[in-house]
Amino acid sequence: MATIIAGGTVVTAAGRMLADVKVEGARVTAIGAGLRTAGDEIIDATGCYVLPGAIDPHTHIELPTGGGQHNADTWHSGTVAAAFGGTTTVIDMITQEKGGTLADALADWRRRAGPAAVVDYGFHMGIIDVSPPVLDEIDLMMREGVTSFKLYTAYRNRLMLDDAHLFAVMRRVAAANGLVLIHAENGDVIDTLVAEAVARGDVAPQFHALTRPAAAEAEATARACRLAELAGARLYVVHVTCREALAEIEAARRRGQPVWAETCTHYLFFTADDLARPDFEGAKWVLSPALRTPEDREVLWTSLTHSVEVVASDHCPWTNAQKAKGWERFDLIPNGAPGLEERLPFLYTYGVVEGRLTLEELVAVTSTNPAKIFGLYPRKGTIAPGSDADLVIWDPHINRTWSAKSHHCGSDNTPYEGMWVSGGVRHLLVRGRPVITGGALAAGTEGWGTYLERGSDRAVR
Ligand SMILES: [Zn+2]
Numbered sequence: 001m002a003t004i005i006a007g008g009t010v011v012t013a014a015g016r017m018l019a020d021v022k023v024e025g026a027r028v029t030a031i032g033a034g035l036r037t038a039g040d041e042i043i044d045a046t047g048c049y050v051l052p053g054a055i056d057p058h059t060h061i062e063l064p065t066g067g068g069q070h071n072a073d074t075w076h077s078g079t080v081a082a083a084f085g086g087t088t089t090v091i092d093m094i095t096q097e098k099g100g101t102l103a104d105a106l107a108d109w110r111r112r113a114g115p116a117a118v119v120d121y122g123f124h125m126g127i128i129d130v131s132p133p134v135l136d137e138i139d140l141m142m143r144e145g146v147t148s149f150k151l152y153t154a155y156r157n158r159l160m161l162d163d164a165h166l167f168a169v170m171r172r173v174a175a176a177n178g179l180v181l182i183h184a185e186n187g188d189v190i191d192t193l194v195a196e197a198v199a200r201g202d203v204a205p206q207f208h209a210l211t212r213p214a215a216a217e218a219e220a221t222a223r224a225c226r227l228a229e230l231a232g233a234r235l236y237v238v239h240v241t242c243r244e245a246l247a248e249i250e251a252a253r254r255r256g257q258p259v260w261a262e263t264c265t266h267y268l269f270f271t272a273d274d275l276a277r278p279d280f281e282g283a284k285w286v287l288s289p290a291l292r293t294p295e296d297r298e299v300l301w302t303s304l305t306h307s308v309e310v311v312a313s314d315h316c317p318w319t320n321a322q323k324a325k326g327w328e329r330f331d332l333i334p335n336g337a338p339g340l341e342e343r344l345p346f347l348y349t350y351g352v353v354e355g356r357l358t359l360e361e362l363v364a365v366t367s368t369n370p371a372k373i374f375g376l377y378p379r380k381g382t383i384a385p386g387s388d389a390d391l392v393i394w395d396p397h398i399n400r401t402w403s404a405k406s407h408h409c410g411s412d413n414t415p416y417e418g419m420w421v422s423g424g425v426r427h428l429l430v431r432g433r434p435v436i437t438g439g440a441l442a443a444g445t446e447g448w449g450t451y452l453e454r455g456s457d458r459a460v461r
Contacts, residue, residue, distance in 0.1 A: 002029070003432070004036050005391060008045025011359050012052060012382050013368035021050055023389040026431035030385060043427055043434075045393045051363055052383050053088025053119075053390030053430065054344055055370040058238055058262060058312035060336065061092050062112055071336065072317040072411040075116035078340060079449055080441060081315075081409035085341035088119050088390035088430045089380055089452065091370070093150060095126040095159070102127070102137040106146060110451060117449030118435050120390070122374070124181055126150040128158070130165040138172045145453025147375050148179040148236070153220040154187030154288075163227065170231035177456045179373070180233045184220035184245065185212065185289055194331050205282035208330045209272035209290035217289050218244035225252035225259060234258040236373060239314050241267050241289045242296040246303060260373055262310040263300050265343045269350070270415060271297055283323040284415045286333040287314070301351075305361045309369045311347060313339030317411035338409045342402070342416050348394075348423040375455035389432040398424035 005021040010031060022030040036042070061078035063071040073081070082090055092113070096105045102125055113121050125146050127134065138149065151166055152159040161169070173180050193211040197203070202210075221237060225248055228235040240246055240261045252259045272291045275282040285291055300308060316336025326333025344366060351357035357365075371381020379388050400406075402416045428436040435445045 001039050001041065002037070003041045003043060005043050005045050005050055005393065006036070008048045008050040008393060010050045010383055011363055012384075013360050013364040015360060021383060021391065023391070023429065023432050026389060028383055028385055028387050028389050031383065043393065047395070047397065048426060049359065049394040049396065050383065051086065051392040051394050052367045052381055052387075053392055053428070054086045054366040055089040055091070055376065055380060056082065056087045056313050056315065056340055056343065057091040057310060057370040057374055058264065058314050059090045059092045059340060060314070060316040061090065063316060065334075071334070072319045072322065073409050075113045076118070076446055077408065077410040078315070079117040079119045079121070081338070081341040081407065082119050083428050083430070083435050083441070084408045084425055086344040086392040086394060086425050086428065087340060088392070088428065089121065089376065090119060090340070091122045091124060091374060093126055094123045096128050096134070098129050100129070102134060102141055106141070106144060113449070114451070115447045117447065118441075118445045119430050119449045120452050121449055122146070122376070122452040122454050124148045124150045126152070126159070127169055128152065128161070130161060130169060135168060135172045138169075138176050138178065142176045142178055142456070145451075147454045147456055148181055149173050150181040150183065150238070152183045152187075153224065154183060154185040154190060156187050156191060160187045163223070166224070166227050167231055170228055170233040174231050174233035179236055180228060181236045181238055182224040183238055184217055184224050186216040186220045189216045189219075198329060198331060203329045205280065205286055205326075205330050205333065206272070206275040208286045208333070209275050212288065212290040214242040214244045214292060214296070217242060218248055221245040222248040225249065225257065228259070229255065229257055236260045236262065238262050238312070239264050239267070239289060240308060241300075242292045243299045246299065246307060250307060260310065261308045262312050263308050264312055264314040265339045265346055266314070266337055266415060267291065267300055268297060268311070269346065274415070280324070280327060283326060283333050284337060284413050286323070286326070286330065286335055287316070287337050288335045301356055304357060304365055309365065310373065311343065311365045312370070313343045315340040315409070317409050319410075319412050323413070338407065338411050338414050341407050341409060342414070345421040345423055346416065346419075349421045353422055376452065389429050391429045392425055393427040394423060395426040396423050398422065398426075400424065
């Protein structure tokens, strides 16, 4: 017996058509008219768009904070939020422990995600402690389906690598045909500016943005691009926030380098001014790199699809109680905000409905491009015979006011509180199984999400 998604407008990055979609088992088997046969189960998509499940390639779900504690999400709440936001695959950031192996870190993340996730998941490996045995593990990770490696130029003594270690890892990843992800900010400059601000007594949330200037991001972006050039590595720059950093990426591309740029939903909606909201409200907008100017926000919108290929969430929610750890010092506020569930409805409302993005472009930046860059295409990232039946039945007639009271992630706050959105998920299938039906979470889906062994990455352009 097949399932027919009937009467919707099927949208991919390449175009749209009114058609039925036939699902058998975990796969799409046909797209077209007249696919129904007796006994098929029908999911009515009349008046709706049928989108390929979105892929969020930058999340921090259940981020460990030490002592068995974590940020505001569990693997269940985070992936439920993903599903309600039209996302059927997340690629989460693993961080190696100091002195630990990559294999142990991967096992830890898989152990926590496996029984809980309701959508599919893969991982990037964050390498923070470089040694010859760790470099040797890069080949092992590639075989395990972890084909991208995240490196940091900020957070000295915690996450940051110096240039020698950046270069060593980039060479090994290049030799293994993997992809380097870079968090590009000059950590030493930022640490100096933060220490000076704290010494002056400038401790309110707005100093988070003032001590993480755009030039510090641009410098590290330029350095990462040049190191990748020297190492022969392909580079994906996570959370690009500003014109200056984007200019460095474009310069690298003009030299012929394979470099991709990601921005995140919050940089398209908020600016540094939000950090100055009174009564510690600004703490909700403390995330890194920091929010920038209205001009930067506009540059990011106009760069989508041609210069910035991916919009991810950098989802990292915290409760108000966790944010309050920085009540007396902005540098102690945990960095991050929710975004997994927000990404699609907010891009749809303020991008597609307002005419800044086509639906096809929305699919490209949230699904098809990440699938191609991260070795999941064409299994995921499109709707085609043979692809996984990861399908979003997107109802454009839904209208609502966003609130932490009704969102699904584990946080009791959201920077998007009170904002208007149209469009939402009516039904959602992950590998053919309904995870959301009629706007509600289907029973028994906990643990349905499966680990994705990703392939070697392939180019978008
Ligand atoms: Zn992140």
